[in-house]
Amino acid sequence: IAASVEDGVQDFLKGTGKGWVTAEYAMHPRANPSRQRREGQRGNISGRTQEIPRLVGRALRAAIRPEKMGERTITVDCDVLDADGGTRTASITGGFVALVMALDGLRKRGLVGKGVLREEVAAVSVGLFEGSALLDLCYVEDRDAQVDLNLVATRTGAIVEVQGTAEGEPMSRAEHDKLVEVGLRGVATLTQKQLAAIDAAGIDVA
16 A cells, blocks of 8 residues: 655645545455456456445545645555455555555645644454354455445544445344444554554654
């Protein structure tokens, strides 16, 4: 994962003084057990590959105050080396750290001040597997889960986005709430790891 800063924003933001955070996502050809051709080589991009960067971008924009960023764009590139389930959520969690590092670079150059960051944002996959709520599913668990749910939330437990699908029998409200509860606990742990990584890089998130 890497974050790049460019001056300027898309037309719909020009003149507003607001910045923009976006993302790109791609699978390495050997991210799976057998090699797959790079998307785009055949002239088409899958719906999955188009949808995931939109999710990552939305999640990371929830972590900032765009009006304090100035008219510049930060692009977070997420390239998957090992497709073992939860790649979109891992992209968000790691993407936040890259975003903070990019903002710190701008701060050191005097281009942004304090208050750009709103709150830490992380994401985790949760699933109902053989009747149990599992956190951070591997490929096999994700493939066979009765319910597959992705949760994006902040360190304090505010929910940014929930994507959940029942694979066959509909899930009950109680099952849904349990999955969200387990996911929020996972996000709380991940945000602590994010802060540890940011601190190790010598960055003060304040």
